[in-house]
Amino acid sequence: MHSRLTWLLLTFGYLFLYVPIIILVIYSFNESRLVTVWSGFSTQWYRALWEDQQLLAAVWMSLRIAFLTATAAVGLGTAAAMMITRFGHFPGYTPFAAMITAPLVMPEVITGISLLLLFVALEQAIGFPQGRGMLTIWIAHVTFCTAYVTVVISSRLRELDPALEEAAMDLGATPWKVFFLITLPIIAPALLSGWLLAFTLSLDDLVVASFVSGPGSTTLPMVVYSSVRLGVSPKINALASIIILVMFLGVFIAGWIMLRMERKRDLEMQQVVTETLEAEAALFDRPPAHVRLEAKP
């Protein structure tokens, strides 16, 4: 199976994934109104985009919601992941795990309609939430983003050696202290990637937001969707290119930070191991008392 065929298929797969995106970016610099006819290089569509007030307002709204969603989803997701990985098979484990992972596959229209009907019922019964807007979109986004964040964090928690936590417990640390001093720093890269994942999921969502938003709150995908329905427009190409650029930059910066964090951790680990080994070696050569005191400042 290591044949050329597999590699050929892989190359075609990547071409399939990237060619449409590349074409989109190229045509955003097209001078013509017609999206498919190249008539010269121009940045006029970027300028037109910059002057579109409605669109800028939607971008700002989407960014705020995505930021708040990602932050809340990481908090909820960490707690849920701790429950699934560290609490053992508690009673109600399976229903809880089902409830947490179900939004992962639930069709968006179902999530959207059920949450809207809840909000309408709540508003009738207790007068809250009054109307629909940022708050209801935020609640809906947190609900489905937490499912993704939980999967990311719990897979990281499972890789984490429980001996580290047990050692801290044995040394007398309270569960909260163990969590904040041992567990949290080690799973930090997973928290960051979970946060980014939730941020992009929220920024990208059209269906759920359309259901649970009121007339006054329009997010970026809603604006894009309505203008795409009116026909292909070069302005959308420009917008798409900016989104693609920002996402790629964000991913590379995040990847770089994570790589650095991991390297730093690996270095620290290595240092601890070398020091221990040195100390051990020294123990057998010389009287132990000097070594530990003189070893390192």
Add this chain to the structure above:
Amino acid sequence: MNKLAQWRELLTFHRFWVMIIPYSWFILFFVIPFFIVLKISFSEATIAVPPYEPLLVTENDKIQLTLNLGNYHFLFTDALYINAYLNSLQIAFFSTLLCLLIGYPMAYAIAHTTPSVRNILLLLIILPSWTSFLIRVYAWIGILKNNGLLNNLLLGLGIIDEPIQLLYNNFAIYVGIVYAYLPFMVLPLYTNLVKHDPSLLEAAADLGARPLKAFFSVTLPLSKAGIIAGSMLVFIPVMGEFVIPELLGGPDNLMIGKILWQEFFNNRDWPIASAVTVLMLLILLIPIIIFHRSQLKQMEK
């Protein structure tokens, strides 16, 4: 007694506080909404705010409960809904199959590269799904249009004489869905394939199995969990897909997600939309349970 002890342990101070927020959040915003959908699917539509009749009516000290089964009856008698269900089922099935056929070799090839190359290839799979879904679907309009790039290319090469209709049909829907959902197939397959012990294949080779035979009798059965997870991650959301058929499909390419959207926003018939949702959930329940089982198994490993 054992259960009770387990509960007591669970409700120790710190565990209780870790539990309470996610638990109540998901009950309030995930479980209860489904019961409300179920409730509204049994009520009658009216012109009011909200546009449905209450189920319980209190009148002269009497409580009346009216369950209206008409919505469900209507769904089963109108061919529109049945056709839309069947069409969604067909599209979801074939696009899952296509994703599997394209995604499996990709995941396999990625799993068999060196770790440093592997990370880059994986990142390249994930990257497109981190850019906007809507915009990736939109990118295909420019390619598939009658005067779009693909038709121009085929015309230029002399393969066709006049533009062929590529957009606003089932073909375009398949292209869009496979394009958008491919990463969801590749990632779980990769996670599974990368864990396989290469010595198993060596053993198969030592016992005289040819590579292809070894693949079908060792690798493929071992990757069952990955295939299930990937297929469910594609099949279930595609069943409810709204954006892709709306933008790439024609007016007669009905899918159930699109119908639900139209009943809800265009006809403002909330009870019918709720009944469609309930039936859709019932149909998806089995795949969702299968997905959840395989997910639990992976989590336990």
